[in-house]
Amino acid sequence: MFPVKKYYLKLSKNQEGTLHLLEKNTKKSHSFRLSTTNKSFLGIIDGYAFKLVCPHSHFATLCSMRGQIRKDEIHVVFKLRRVPKIIMVILLLIFSLTFISHLFRKTTDVFSSQTLGGLMLVLMLAFVIPKMLFIMSSRKCLKILTKTLELKEEKEMLF
Structure with missing residues (x-):
């Protein structure tokens, strides 16, 4: 009923280097309230797992991304927020x-x-308008993620 997008992205650096880039570009926040920041992301990083929002996206309040940094790739799932x-x-x-x-x-x-x-x-x-806005927001956040973490090819997974 609610839109979800899942991506697998190839790492250009090693796992620790990518994690360091993510931590450097994330403002830590457990509340996910959007605030002005010069960082690319807002959220929580716990080990190699993360839950983030993009504060610079026009529709940032619509979707959040959860992910896991693996040995040679990142698994990212975009979901509609509450x-x-x-x-x-x-x-x-x-x-x-x-x-x-x-x-x-x-x-x-x-x-x-x-x-x-x-x-x-x-x-x-x-249904139609939130789904379109979700697609636009998730694409924008995905572009920011790939540019910030210097990721390679992306592959959308259908499930």
């Missing part, structure tokens, strides 16, 4: 309640053009 998920569920509930209440009010003309248009608008607000 607040956009809650907003999407609320919009879906509004859609469902509107549809159900309309069914009980009008028995003859259920799918009028105005009703159908309004329901499609709510569905777009709930």
